[in-house]
Amino acid sequence: MLSTAVGGPPNTTYSENIGVMAATRVYSTAAYWAAAGFALLFGLCPKFGAVVAAIPGGVLGGITVILYGMIGLLGAQIWLNARVDLRNPLNLVPAAAGIIIGVGNVTMKFTDTFSLSGIALGTIVVIVGYHALRAFAPAHLRTRRPLLDEGVSSYDDASS
Structure with missing residues (x-):
């Protein structure tokens, strides 16, 4: 600042x-x-x-x-x-997109004086993308605990 x-x-x-x-x-x-x-x-x-x-x-x-x-x-x-289950597309897709955006230093230009790029843009994509995917995902993908819930990725059933 x-x-x-x-x-x-x-x-x-x-x-x-x-x-x-x-x-x-x-x-x-x-x-x-x-x-x-x-x-x-x-x-x-x-x-x-x-x-x-x-x-x-x-x-x-x-x-x-x-x-x-x-x-x-x-x-x-x-x-x-944290035992995040990256086999679940709800976790894998936003993480993959965020990594490539961050590593590739992708830039999103909003105005002539404001843009987001790299790690900042990648972080926003992961957070927003994860919650958006989770909101619209089929029930069988949402039965796993959320990515940001203490790192637990097992199914919410009696065996966990």
């Missing part, structure tokens, strides 16, 4: 932080506060910017591919740990 107020890009680095946490196995919020402080200080140092700018594009591209791949796989791991 502060960045855009002074003309900066409207981006967040939340998902990148998750990828870095997975790669380094450092989950301390204090470490990320310190990293944020150093990033702000280094951002004010033109010599540090020159060092970063000297890194070849292929190296940065490779790091980005690995980082975004880890972000996607961590999301899948969360679904697996």
Whole structure:
């Protein structure tokens, strides 16, 4: 919010932080506060910017591919740990659409000054798509507990 107020890009680095946490196995919020402080200080140092700018594009591209791949796989791991049943189309279709929209950085332009893209658009598609599909789905697909209900995906019968 502060960045855009002074003309900066409207981006967040939340998902990148998750990828870095997975790669380094450092989950301390204090470490990320310190990293944020150093990033702000280094951002004010033109010599540090020159060092970063000297890194070849292929190296940065490779790091980005690995980082975004880890972000996607961590999301899948969360679904697996929560026992989300991806065999049910009510869960699979919105998740698949959201992943491709996020990874492909698909953009939906609403006006000349407002558009949604990437992770933001993918998230909206998953949430809205899931609830829309669930509202119109045949009863046999809705007998499973909802995707966002404590991660339980078994049938609602005496055996669960």
